[in-house]
Amino acid sequence: MSLQSGPKRRLSSLRSPDAVLGLSLVALATVFLLYTIPLSAEAAAWPWAVLALLLGLGVAIAVRGLRAARARADSSEAPESSTEWSRATLSRPAWTIVIVTAYVGLLSLVGFFPATALYLVAHLWFGGVRDWRVFTGVTVVLSGLVYLLFVAQLSVPLPTGLLFG
Incomplete structure (x- = not known):
């Protein structure tokens, strides 16, 4: 009790x-x-x-x-368990917010595809991926699928950014 x-x-x-x-x-x-x-x-x-x-x-x-x-x-579990608030508990979501905010900021500057490539590399790196083949594969496949579906098939204009627009 x-x-x-x-x-x-x-x-x-x-x-x-x-x-x-x-x-x-x-x-x-x-x-x-x-x-x-x-x-x-x-x-x-x-x-x-x-x-x-x-x-x-x-x-x-x-x-x-x-x-x-x-x-x-x-129970008699110690209060400093991994399910309590800690610096590590807060740092992962905070870095995710920083990466997503940078992505949104880059969209209007460099456009959708360069910003998305940088976002994917940053998020994969943050997630522990260190293999350049994974970075390249994920970026090329996802960007290609987005291009084929939204630009080629649905004719949705994606942001080109100030630098490339």
Whole structure:
């Protein structure tokens, strides 16, 4: 039986990154659902489906995180486990945000294909890939598929950027 109860136990549950992530996704989905209210039912169908999925997954992640935190609180597990907040826990999402932000910034400067190639290499490097053949293969295949589908088949103009446009 746990010695913790009430507010102290609830606060220890919020130390779980999964619980915070799940609750954040629920809040984000709820805010965006409010933005879809003025849309017609036809226009809102896709956003509602995506946001309902995000809401459901957020609830599932939050419940899983809260259950894991409760189980840790009930057991004699050390509080410095890998499921608690730490510098390593925060650094991976932070670097992902930096890489994605740089990608978005580069889109208008160099265009879609060069920015995407740099993004893929950066993300693969961050993920631990060090083989240039993997960098080349992933970049060429994905860029080729995007070109064939969006540019050649669907005639969607992709950003060319200030340098190449």
